[in-house]
Amino acid sequence: MFNNVNFLSIARRFYSGHVGKTEARKYVLTKHFQGEPKKSDFEIVQEELPELKDGEILTEAEYLSVDPYMRAYMIGYKLPTVMIGGQVAKIIASRNDKYPVGGYVSGYFGWRTHTIYNPNIIIAKADLLPTYLLPDMSPYPVSLALGVLGMPGNTAYFGLQEICKPKSGETIAITGAAGAVGSHVGQIGKILGCRVIGFAGSDEKCEYLEKELGFDRAFNYKTVNIQKALREGAPDRVDCYFDNVGGEISSAIMNYMNKYGRVAVCGSVSSYNDPALPKVTIVQPAIVFKELKVEGFIVNRWTDRWNEGVNANLSWLREGKLKYEEKVYHGFDNMVDALVGMLRGENLGKAIVKVK
Numbered sequence: 462m463f464n465n466v467n468f469l470s471i472a473r474r475f476y477s478g479h480v481g482k483t484e485a486r487k488y489v490l491t492k493h494f495q496g497e498p499k500k501s502d503f504e505i506v507q508e509e510l511p512e513l514k515d516g517e518i519l520t521e522a523e524y525l526s527v528d529p530y531m532r533a534y535m536i537g538y539k540l541p542t543v544m545i546g547g548q549v550a551k552i553i554a555s556r557n558d559k560y561p562v563g564g565y566v567s568g569y570f571g572w573r574t575h576t577i578y579n580p581n582i583i584i585a586k587a588d589l590l591p592t593y594l595l596p597d598m599s600p601y602p603v604s605l606a607l608g609v610l611g612m613p614g615n616t617a618y619f620g621l622q623e624i625c626k627p628k629s630g631e632t633i634a635i636t637g638a639a640g641a642v643g644s645h646v647g648q649i650g651k652i653l654g655c656r657v658i659g660f661a662g663s664d665e666k667c668e669y670l671e672k673e674l675g676f677d678r679a680f681n682y683k684t685v686n687i688q689k690a691l692r693e694g695a696p697d698r699v700d701c702y703f704d705n706v707g708g709e710i711s712s713a714i715m716n717y718m719n720k721y722g723r724v725a726v727c728g729s730v731s732s733y734n735d736p737a738l739p740k741v742t743i744v745q746p747a748i749v750f751k752e753l754k755v756e757g758f759i760v761n762r763w764t765d766r767w768n769e770g771v772n773a774n775l776s777w778l779r780e781g782k783l784k785y786e787e788k789v790y791h792g793f794d795n796m797v798d799a800l801v802g803m804l805r806g807e808n809l810g811k812a813i814v815k816v817k
Contacts, residue, residue, distance in 0.1 A: 786810030
């Protein structure tokens with residue numbers, strides 16, 4: 462039989478915050494994208510969530526992520542389905558003593574305002590990233606769990622070091638260099654003692670990469686001759702290529718690489734909105750005769766080492782070795798505009814949506 466003290470202790474532990482029914486809003490994709498995503502491809506649905514069960518938490522989204530992979534991945538989903546994506550959410554009710562009310566989690570909950578989640582149940586889906594209670598990120602904002610201290614940061618951390626394995630003194634080329642992943646890759650390259658050149662979509666972005674982030678050279682791929690830029694920026698040719706965009710520029714870089722060069726293929730954002738695949742110069746001769754290693758990857762390969770990447774990036778951030786930029790869109794109703802803007806290259810660094 463419980464005494465009063467133990468009963469109250471257990472009650473506080475399992476019934477923290479509001480545990481009644483909650484109204485959630487979510488984006489349901491009803492049509493596969495044709496060209497750029499459109500608001501008409503979605504329906505915003507109201508959903509009443511049930512009361513919490515033992516072990517569960519109720520979260521309220523504060524920041525939602527928009528990332529290039531979203532455009533490409535949705536073709537593989539059976540419709541209708543909730544739009545995929547990561548978010549940073551505040552715990553507003555809890556029946557799990559390890560996840561207190563007021564704490565923050567980063568989770569792959571999709572485009573929704575409120576989520577019920579049971580941290581004790583492991584979901585064995587290959588396309589999911591880990592959900593975890595955020596560590597102390599002070600003095601930095603929790604939104605960084607969607608950027609340098611989250612999926613993009615770990616994509617850069619593991620993709621560069623595990624796939625390209627750069628050595629000090631080598632040259633790294635990066636496309637999509639001003640985006641969340643590319644800008645991070647370049648900074649890690651400099652930390653490792655490499656020469657870093659990047660390609661981005663505006664003169665302003667290139668100036669930022671050189672003057673703020675320390676890239677050795679950055680080029681506006683829309684206005685330069687790529688071959689000339691490579692000769693100028695990488696006089697000793699390229700040893701490692703971090704490919705975010707695909708297309709003809711990737712073919713040019715791979716043909717300019719040194720023997721035994723390594724290519725980490727992270728994405729192909731240049732073609733995501735195109736109804737037909739682009740025709741580009743073939744890369745097989747370069748791969749064969751230069752004996753290149755070309756490897757695609759998805760960051761959830763390293764979910765078992767997730768905290769390693771987060772902690773390493775947090776340490777570099779606190780040491781002043783990493784810088785970041787956030788492009789903040791505002792309002793849950795503007796999710797599609799944010800996704801389209803990011804795909805058009807409006808963002809410098811990480812694109813996020815502040816829900817309220």
